Amino acid sequence: MISLQPARTAAADRLKLALATLAGARFRPASLVATRRQFLVRLLCVLALWCSWFSAETLHAARDPGGTGHTAVPDVQSGSDGLSESAAPVAVNPTPGSIVLVDRTSAAAGGTGGAHRRAKLGWINTLVMAGYLAGMVGIGLYCSRRGGSTDAFFRGGQRIPSWAAGLSIYATMVSSISYMALPAKAYATDWSYLFNTVAIVAVTPVVIAFYLPFFRRLNVTSAYEYLEKRFNVVVSLFGSASFILMQFGRMAIVLYLPAIALSTVSSLDVYLCIVLVGLLCILYTMIGGIEAVVWTDVAQATILLGGAVLSLGFAILKTDGGLAGFWSLAHQEGKFFENAVWWSSDLTVASITVIFVGSLFNNLSTYTTSQDVVQRYMITSDPKAARRSIWLNARLSLVGSALFFLVGTALFTFFRTHADRMDPLVSDDQILPLFIVQEMPVGVVGLLVAAIFAAAQSTVSSSLNSIASAWITDFHRLIWPDSTDRGRLRVAQGIVLFAGLVATGVACVMAGRNIKSLWDSFITVLGLTGGAVCGLFILGIFTRRAHGSGAFIGALASIAALILVQSFTAVSFFLYGAIGTSVCVVVGYAASMIIPSGSKPLAGLTLHAIDRL
Secondary structure, eight states, rough: OOOOHHHHHHHHHHHHHHHHHHHHHHOOOOTTTTTTHHHHHHHHHHHHHHHOOOHHHHHHHSSSSSSSSSSEOOOOEETEEEEEEOOOOOOOOOOOTTOOESSOGGGGOOTTTTTOOOOOHHHHHHHHHHHHHHHHHHHHHHHHHGGGSSHHHHHHGOOOOOHHHHHHHHHSSSHHHHHHHHHHHHHHOOSSGHHHHHHHHHHHIIIIIHHHHHHHHTTTTTTTTTHHTTTTTHHHHHHHHHHHHHHHHHHHHHHHHHHHHHHHSSSSOOHHHHHHHHHHHHEEEEEHHHHHHHHHHHHHHHHHHHHHHHHHHHHHHHSHHHHHHHHHHHHHOSSSSOOOOOSOOOOOOOHHHHHHHHHHHHHHHHHHEEEEHHHHHHHSSSHHHHHHHHHHHHHHHHHHHHHHHHHHHHHHHEEEEEGOOTTTTSSSSGHHHHHHHHSSSSTTHHHHHHHHHHHHHHHHHHHHHHHHHHHHHIIIIHOOTTHHHHHHHHHHHHHHHHHHHHHHHHHHHTSOOOOOHHHHHHHHHHHHHHHHHHHHHHHHHHOOOOOHHHHHHHHHHHHHHHHHHHOOOOOOGGHHHHHHHHHHHHHHHHHHHHHHOOOOOOOOTTTTTTOOO
């Protein structure tokens, strides 16, 4: 047997040395800008050592130990703590840059059914992935030339084209959760969950008509500035803190999901995947600001949609009977809407009605209160351009989600007609990576793995910049009101670094745990944390009687109600957002009617006085 342990031990030593070198940059807030080039050089050294480790492992495994003309690859099996090596090698005969599958069963047995196969990506796919990652850093470096102020760092000087802003909104929302879990849902069930995206189109006119005018007229940097102007600073800090805490969890999940899936079906190491994607996001977000985030989002949206199209095409072509076979088998198995539950009085059932109604509130919360989205409304030159960007996102969301569901259905028909290619040890959330590394040609695999990374990076980079903008606008200026713009910019870059490192660390911790359905978990968290803040914005914009104390009581009641609902009922998690928002509005308005409060000027702050700004 050929052991990879010596190569891995040496690589671990080199990685520790590189990280120690990187840590030597001493990123104090006052020196962040001055040392960013030094940081880049040191980070690239870390990445280079990672690539050398990856190449060393591949070359070590590819050596012919006995002159047989074959490659000896360690057998892999699933252990309690993930994947571990076994003593039985498997002989295969790869071509340069090809995918090498590793079978858990003995090669002499000749069987592959039920085996857990991992793919060696090869040097061609590695180069494609490295090219993509280098391109993202290049965009960040290019955008860094026009920085120098908090307005440029958070709003890009309001010079972003509407089409780029729309693509950025879309890429921000299409995280690795969507990119991998939506096909998994279609693979495992049917198209019922598509109505979550239909709700995005439904809320778009509401966002444009009632919310966008307030953000543009008040010229906010943080969405929660509105809550401070309308209510008080406590309500504003509550909304901002809720967003920041949620983004930490979201970043960790979207870093963890692609890494754990790719490491399960390929030779990529889960922790190295997380660290690599996390560090690159930190790098280009910290040096390039929102412009780097937006333009990398544009590239990432193109790559991830192109990757989905390629996956769909190959899955249909490889299905027995091609397109006709795909369509016939999908209908026969009820993979579209044939067996969907359109209506049920039982609120514990995820009927299409429940999915759509619940998603209306979840998406209303996302597109009206989430800083990473609202921030995109402020980066264009005027409200008309912002409206175009919001509509572009809505169209892309519907088309993109339909594409992801088609991919999931095509994966179902492929594996149904090629049962011997299915790995029973791979979960539904890992079905797309399995297909990519197992069935795609050389080069295309690297592009599609890059698409999975792109889905994660677009979300993480947006979260990093929006966390920094929320902190600086809502917290830092209150604590240090006399700080200079340059000082705030340096602190913002420090926040990006800190938040990125924390999220990366949390994702690494999560890699050792098993989460059954990350998509369901994400929707649950969104409903719990977003409902109260969504209710606050509704109270502020649509009512005149609600005041700060009453609104805050409504928000606390919303959280309490959701905890009770989750603890003592089996109501579908899709409805958590609707319940949380409704409780906040009803209780907040009632409390405002009961509790006395001094008068506060509302000019330009409610729907009834929007023109008196």
